[in-house]
Amino acid sequence: MSDLGRVVVLAGGLSHERDVSLRSGRRIADALRAIDVDVEVLDVDGRLLAALTADRPDVVFPALHGSYGEDGAVRDVLELLGIPYVGSRPDASRLTFDKPMAKAALRAAGVRTPDSVTLPQDTFRDLGAGAVLDAIVARLGLPLFVKPARGGSALGASVARTLDELSSAMVGAFAYGDVALVETYLEGTEVAVSVVDTGDGPTALPVVEIVPDTGVYDYTARYTAGMTEFFAPSRLAPEAAQAAVQAALTAHQVLRLRDVSRTDLIVDAEGTPWFLEANVAPGMTETSLLPLAIAAAGLDAGILYRELLHRAAKRG
Amino acid sequence: MNVPQSQPGSRLDNYVDRYAARTAGMTASEVRALFAVASRPEVVSLAGGMPNINALPLDAVADTVARLVVERGTVALQYGSGQGDETLRGQICEVMRLEGIEAHPDDITVTVGSQQALDLVTRIFIDPGDVILAEAPSYVGALSTFASYQADVVHVGMDEDGLVPEHLENAIAAVRASGRRIKFLYTIPNFHNPMGVCLSPERRGRILEICRAADVLVIEDNPYGLLGFDNEPMRALRADDAEGVVYLGSFSKTFAPGLRVGWAVAPHAVREKLVLAAEASVLSPPVFSQMTVSAYLETQPWRAQIKNYREMYRERRDAMLDALRTYMPEGTTWTNPTGGFFVWVTLPAGLDAKAMLPRAVTARVAYVPGTAFYADGFGASSMRLSFCYPTPERIREGVRRLAGVITQELELRTMFGTPQSQTPPAASPTTLAPGPDLA
Numbered sequence: 001m002s003d004l005g006r007v008v009v010l011a012g013g014l015s016h017e018r019d020v021s022l023r024s025g026r027r028i029a030d031a032l033r034a035i036d037v038d039v040e041v042l043d044v045d046g047r048l049l050a051a052l053t054a055d056r057p058d059v060v061f062p063a064l065h066g067s068y069g070e071d072g073a074v075r076d077v078l079e080l081l082g083i084p085y086v087g088s089r090p091d092a093s094r095l096t097f098d099k100p101m102a103k104a105a106l107r108a109a110g111v112r113t114p115d116s117v118t119l120p121q122d123t124f125r126d127l128g129a130g131a132v133l134d135a136i137v138a139r140l141g142l143p144l145f146v147k148p149a150r151g152g153s154a155l156g157a158s159v160a161r162t163l164d165e166l167s168s169a170m171v172g173a174f175a176y177g178d179v180a181l182v183e184t185y186l187e188g189t190e191v192a193v194s195v196v197d198t199g200d201g202p203t204a205l206p207v208v209e210i211v212p213d214t215g216v217y218d219y220t221a222r223y224t225a226g227m228t229e230f231f232a233p234s235r236l237a238p239e240a241a242q243a244a245v246q247a248a249l250t251a252h253q254v255l256r257l258r259d260v261s262r263t264d265l266i267v268d269a270e271g272t273p274w275f276l277e278a279n280v281a282p283g284m285t286e287t288s289l290l291p292l293a294i295a296a297a298g299l300d301a302g303i304l305y306r307e308l309l310h311r312a313a314k315r316g
Numbered sequence: 317m318n319v320p321q322s323q324p325g326s327r328l329d330n331y332v333d334r335y336a337a338r339t340a341g342m343t344a345s346e347v348r349a350l351f352a353v354a355s356r357p358e359v360v361s362l363a364g365g366m367p368n369i370n371a372l373p374l375d376a377v378a379d380t381v382a383r384l385v386v387e388r389g390t391v392a393l394q395y396g397s398g399q400g401d402e403t404l405r406g407q408i409c410e411v412m413r414l415e416g417i418e419a420h421p422d423d424i425t426v427t428v429g430s431q432q433a434l435d436l437v438t439r440i441f442i443d444p445g446d447v448i449l450a451e452a453p454s455y456v457g458a459l460s461t462f463a464s465y466q467a468d469v470v471h472v473g474m475d476e477d478g479l480v481p482e483h484l485e486n487a488i489a490a491v492r493a494s495g496r497r498i499k500f501l502y503t504i505p506n507f508h509n510p511m512g513v514c515l516s517p518e519r520r521g522r523i524l525e526i527c528r529a530a531d532v533l534v535i536e537d538n539p540y541g542l543l544g545f546d547n548e549p550m551r552a553l554r555a556d557d558a559e560g561v562v563y564l565g566s567f568s569k570t571f572a573p574g575l576r577v578g579w580a581v582a583p584h585a586v587r588e589k590l591v592l593a594a595e596a597s598v599l600s601p602p603v604f605s606q607m608t609v610s611a612y613l614e615t616q617p618w619r620a621q622i623k624n625y626r627e628m629y630r631e632r633r634d635a636m637l638d639a640l641r642t643y644m645p646e647g648t649t650w651t652n653p654t655g656g657f658f659v660w661v662t663l664p665a666g667l668d669a670k671a672m673l674p675r676a677v678t679a680r681v682a683y684v685p686g687t688a689f690y691a692d693g694f695g696a697s698s699m700r701l702s703f704c705y706p707t708p709e710r711i712r713e714g715v716r717r718l719a720g721v722i723t724q725e726l727e728l729r730t731m732f733g734t735p736q737s738q739t740p741p742a743a744s745p746t747t748l749a750p751g752p753d754l755a
Binding site for chain 2: 014015017018121124129155174226227229230
C-alpha cells in the first residue's frame with residue numbers, strides 16, 4: 001500500500017470524449033494498482049461532489065478529456081474544495097484548451113504555428129457564409145485544416161482541399177462547438193512531445209512520430225490499434241527532434257502548464273516544428289501517445305503517475 | 317533521461333497483419349464514441365432498442381428461478397441439447413401459433429437470442445460475395461452479421477406498407493443479370509426495425525410468390541410480431557410457406573432480453589445444418605436460460621404480460637408521435653408505427669443525421685443515424701428514434717431537444733449549403749455492430 005492516502009482518478013464526464021476518458025482513467029488506475037497504489041475511479045456527474053466531500057480524497061488524478069476536463073471547470077471545483085490534483089491549474093487549462101489562444105501565445109513566444117483564422121458560427125450567419133469562405137481561401141489558400149476551437153481526439157476535424165470541402169468541414173466542426181479554427185494544412189512529419197515534471201523541472205519524453213495508414217490521424221486512426229504506425233523515438237534528424245522538444249518545452253512553460261502535457265507538432269521538410277495544439281490532459285488509453293513516450297523513455301507508467309501524485313499531494 | 321536509439325515502428329497490435337479480411341470494418345468510430353455519452357442518464361437516449369422490462373413481475377420471475385434451481389438445478393446447470401430444450405421447443409410452437417404458424421418441436425433450433433439464429437443462417441448459406449437481399453433500410457445487427465460473412469447486401473425499397481414487390485422483382489432481375497447469386501431475402505415484416513412499418517397483408521402473398529418463382533429463400537425475422545398496438549398479430553410469412561421460409565423468433569421483447577433465448581424454424585435439411593453449426597458455435601444454448609423461459613411460460617400469465625408490454629409501448633409511441641407533431645420543424649417526416657419500438661424520421665432536405673449527432677449529444681439527446689441501417693452508405697437524411705425505453709415525459713423532452721437541434725442544423729445548412737460533392741459515407745456496418753444499446 002502506498003503512502004498517498006485516498007487516490008481518486010476522475011474519468012468519464014459528459015464531453016464528446018467520454019469514452020476516451022473512461023479508457024484513460026482505467027489505464028491510469030491499472031498502472032497505479034500494479035504498484036500497489038489504492039485507487040478509486042469516479043465519474044463526473046451529479047454525484048461527484050457528494051462523493052468527494054463524503055470521503056475526501058488526499059489527491060486526485062483527472063483523466064478527463066474535452067470540455068469539463070480540459071477547460072479547467074473540474075479543476076476549478078477541485079480548487080474550491082481544496083483537493084490537490086495532478087496537472088495544470090484552471091487558468092492554464094482554459095488557455096490551452098482554447099486552441100487559437102494557445103497558438104497566439106506560442107507565436108508570441110517565437111514558436112511557429114500555421115496561419116489561421118478563428119470564426120464563430122454567428123459570423124457566417126451575419127456576414128454570409130460564401131463571402132467569408134471566399135475570404136478565408138483568399139487569405140490562407142488551400143488545403144486547409146478545420147477543427148473546433150475547443151475539443152480533442154480529432155472530433156469534428158478534417159482537411160479541406162476544395163472550397164466545397166471547406167463548407168462541409170465547417171459544418172463538421174460546428175457540430176462539436178460554436179467556434180471553428182481554420183488553419184493552413186501543413187505537409188510534414190506529425191509528432192507529439194510529452195513533457196513531465198516530477199519536481200526537477202519540465203522534461204521532454206522521447207518524440208513520438210505518428211504515421212496513420214490512411215494519412216489522416218483522425219478518431220478511427222487514433223483509437224483502432226493497428227491503424228497507425230508509431231515511431232518512438234521518432235525518425236527525425238537529431239536537430240529536428242531537438243527543435244520539436246524545445247517547442248514542446250516552450251509550450252509547457254508559455255502556457256504555464258504543470259506536471260504533464262503533450263504538444264502536437266508538424267515538423268516540416270526543413271526540420272522546423274510547427275505548433276498545432278497542446279493538451280493538459282493527454283490521452284492515456286491503450287493507443288495514446290503519452291504512454292508510448294513513457295515506454296520509449298524506459299519508464300514505468302505507474303511509477304511516473306505515482307510521482308506526479310506525490311508532487312500534487314505535496315503541493316496541497 | 318536516456319533516449320534510446322530509434323526502433324522499428326509500433327502498431328500497438330502484434331497481430332495486425334494476421335486478421336481475417338472480414339475484420340476490415342471493425343474499427344473505432346466517432347459515432348460509437350458518442351454513444352458512450354448517450355448512455356448517461358442526463359441524455360435522453362432515443363437511440364437504443366432496449367426492451368423496457370420494468371413492467372416485468374420480478375418477484376414472480378425470482379420465485380420461478382429459485383424453484384428451478386432447487387427442483388431441477390442439476391439439469392438446468394448442465395450442458396444441454398444443441399437443438400435446445402425439447403419442452404421449450406414445444407412451448408415455442410404454442411407461441412408461434414398466435415401468428416398462424418403450425419410447426420413441430422423438431423423444426424425448431426433454440427439459439428442465443430435471434431441474433432445467433434441470424435448468425436447461424438448466414439454462416440450456413442453465405443460464401444464471400446454472395447448476395448443477400450434486404451430491405452432499405454434494414455436492421456443494423458443483421459447488416460453487421462452479413463458483413464462479417466462478407467456478403468454483398470442489395471437493398472430493396474420499402475414504403476409505408478413494407479417491402480415493395482415491384483422493387484423486389486427488379487432487384488432479383490438486376491442481381492441475376494449481373495451474374496451473381498442471391499442466397500436469401502432477409503425481411504422484418506412486422507413493426508420493422510428501423511422503420512416501424514408492417515408488410516401489408518395484401519403484399520405478403522405477393523412477396524412469397526415472387527420468392528418462390530425466383531427460388532429465393534426468405535429469412536423472416538420477427539422479434540416484434542406480438543407487440544402490435546391495435547389488432548391481432550399479423551399472419552407470419554412462415555405460416556403460408558413452410559419450405560420457402562426460415563423464421564427467426566425471440567423472447568427478448570416478449571419476456572426478457574438478458575436471458576438471450578431466441579429460435580429458428582427451418583425446413584428439415586436446413587434445421588439439421590443449423591443444429592450442427594450451433595453446436596460448433598456454442599455446444600448448446602444456455603440450458604438455465606431456456607428452462608427459465610420454459611418455467612415462465614408454464615407458470616406465469618405470459619399472454620397478459622405481453623398485453624402489459626403492448627399497452628406500455630403504445631403509450632410511449634403516442635407520446636413520441638404527439639411530440640413529433642408538436643415540435644418538429646417543417647420538412648421533417650416520420651412513419652406511424654402501429655407496434656414495435658421504432659419511428660423512422662426523415663429530416664428536411666440537405667440535413668445529415670450522422671453529421672448532426674455531436675450537436676444532438678451536446679443538447680443531451682441521442683438517436684441512431686440512418687446510415688447505420690444501410691450497407692451502402694445511404695440513409696444520411698434519416699434517423700431511427702426508439703420509444704421503447706424512456707418514459708413518455710422523457711420522450712417528449714427528448715423530441716423537444718431534438719427539434720431544437722434540427723432547427724440549428726437547418727440554419728447551418730442554409731448558411732453553408734449542401735456541398736455538390738457530398739457523397740454518402742463509406743459503408744461500414746460492422747463499426748456500428750448493435751451492442752446492447754443499438755439492437
